[in-house]
Amino acid sequence: xxxxxxxxxxxxxxxxxxxxxxxxxxxxxxxxxxxxxxxxxxxxxxxxxxxxxxxxxxxxxxxxxxxxxxxxxxxxxxxxxxxxxxxxxxxxxxxxxxxxxxxxxxxxxxxxxxxxxxxxxxxxxxxxxxxxxxxxxxxxxxxxxxxxxxxxxxxxxxxxxxxxxxxxxxxxxxxxxxxxx
Amino acid sequence: xxxxxxxxxxxxxxxxxxxxxxxxxxxxxxxxxxxxxxx
Numbered sequence: 523x524x525x526x527x528x529x530x531x532x533x534x535x536x537x538x539x540x541x542x543x544x545x546x547x548x549x550x551x552x553x554x555x556x557x558x559x560x561x562x563x564x565x566x567x568x569x570x571x572x573x574x575x576x577x578x579x580x581x582x583x584x585x586x587x588x589x590x591x592x593x594x595x596x597x598x599x600x601x602x603x604x605x606x607x608x609x610x611x612x613x614x615x616x617x618x619x620x621x622x623x624x625x626x627x628x629x630x631x632x633x634x635x636x637x638x639x640x641x642x643x644x645x646x647x648x649x650x651x652x653x654x655x656x657x658x659x660x661x662x663x664x665x666x667x668x669x670x671x672x673x674x675x676x677x678x679x680x681x682x683x684x685x686x687x688x689x690x691x692x693x694x695x696x697x698x699x700x701x702x703x
Numbered sequence: 704x705x706x707x708x709x710x711x712x713x714x715x716x717x718x719x720x721x722x723x724x725x726x727x728x729x730x731x732x733x734x735x736x737x738x739x740x741x742x
Contacts, residue, residue: 623742
């Protein structure tokens with residue numbers, strides 16, 4: 523309890539005393555639409571594709587046309603991001619809500635999916651542990667059971683919190699096998 | 704038929720089936736939403 527409280531205090535201090543520093547002016551980030559190098563890159567890419575369309579055979583021209591549309595869309599979307607002097611988009615990863623889509627949301631999604639797969643596998647192993655032939659069910663997958671585990675594991679953050687609160691997530695010390703020494 | 708479904712659910716085969724599905728899903732996502740850099 524003591525360690526927990528001191529950790530909590532350290533966390534509060536660390537989060538409370540830091541100044542909100544806007545990094546963009548310091549390292550020269552500006553909206554991409556205002557960075558000349560980004561615009562130059564856009565012009566270069568588009569003109570090279572237009573050049574290709576002019577010289578392409580009739581079968582290939584629609585393909586290049588499609589690529590041109592896609593490139594235009596890409597530059598339009600990236601122009602809302604922040605660019606460095608070299609004209610390439612930089613992602614802001616400090617967790618600010620205005621840039622949440624660049625790192626925070628994909629990062630949380632990654633953690634969620636990784637936890638989902640891990641929890642599904644864990645609950646499958648726990649489910650087959652008490653069946654008559656657990657090793658066999660690891661090499662020949664019980665697909666309906668596995669699918670059920672995948673579905674229920676979608677709620678893994680809630681399930682994990684519940685197990686942490688009840689202590690089920692821990693094995694008793696004497697149940698953990700150690701090698702002879 | 705029962706033997707065949709059992710073969711399909713052996714771990715290596717099931718892994719290949721599952722991976723093929725996931726990879727195809729990623730390829731299709733990239734086809735319909737190309738150049739994803741942000742949400």
